[in-house]
Amino acid sequence: MYIFMKIIIFLIVFCSLSLVSSHPQSYNAIFSFGDSLADTGNFLLSGAMTFPVIGKLPYGETFFKHATGRCSNGRLVIDFFGIKAENGVNFATAGATAIAAEYFYSKNIKILWTNISLTHQLGWFQEVKSNICATKKDCREYFKKSLFIVGEIGGNDYNYPSFLGGSIKQLKALVPLVVETIIEATSVLIEEGAVELIVPGNFPIGCSAVFLTIFGTTNKEAYDKHGCLKAYNAFSKYHNAKLKLGIENLRKEYPHAKIIYADYYGAAKRLIHSPKHYGFSNTLVACCGGGGPYNFNNSARCGHIGSKACLDASSFTNWDGIHLTEAAYHHIAKGLLNGPFISPSLTFPPINQI
Ligand SMILES: *[C@@H]1O[C@H](CO)[C@@H](O)[C@H](O)[C@H]1NC(C)=O
């Protein structure tokens, strides 16, 4: 475990951020925490034993032309941010949960992909810190002008029990602890000197091919007019509402900090509401998969034998049934940075339109 941590800390730095040192309007650094929505290679570097296919094509086929460890055909939201910073460290790890793995094991919920949680990522941050700044005062000065992105995280805390057939009632019971863990991590960072932080909410999971496949039903009432599972989208909204409440409280506790909520739900939902407007012809069916009504087949997931990728991933929002395509992430990043899905706005937004 120790060696594994060292590898992650010292080798993984953003390679995709625009690194501009001369521009005065930039952050000192960006520190990113989260799961597969923001992982630019950590999980693959750790071996990705439980999801090895992210290390080969068609993962990465569109933009990089080779697999990078990103759970998509190309770039992620964070790659599109184009926010100027002199430095960046990404701790996000695919499969990571907010709550510690031990909790899930104690409830007999099998962790499917990794035991890494937000707490581990905070631990790596502490280690990195010693390489960045020497004294507490130096660190606070440095972090004051850095941007911290805490998430998206928590999605897997709900995915794991759901994939085992857990009910929405069970998921709801997890929300207070998931939200508390995210809020606690955010306050730890503020105590370290972070002043500007983005805390994203969760996606509309009721529109996700994996949820549509597992919880598909002949009851038409279960679906909204866009074909998404109402109850699961309502659950995502429930988590997001609780997270926003937690953020409100943090803002009161730390009035000097700028805690930004990123509405991933809204930014993703509009692609499903008006697909044509964004150039999509498929919003619920995965581009890469092994058959079934949503092209998600757990026995032949994207990258495994029996699966194949669609010809034009840019017309799909869903990449592998679980993660989104580069095209979807691009539009989501635009929605966040050019508005209206981020509030309040960033101190140093990207100079060029993304
Ligand atoms: C997580 O930890 C448990 C208990 O130590 C272990 O049995 C399991 O294989 C680990 N899972 C992963 C995906 O690393």
Ligand SMILES: *[C@@H]1O[C@H](CO)[C@@H](O)[C@H](O)[C@H]1NC(C)=O
């Ligand atoms: C799912 O994949 C398995 C294994 O490749 C295959 O036998 C099965 O027919 C597939 N199911 C569908 C619905 O395509």
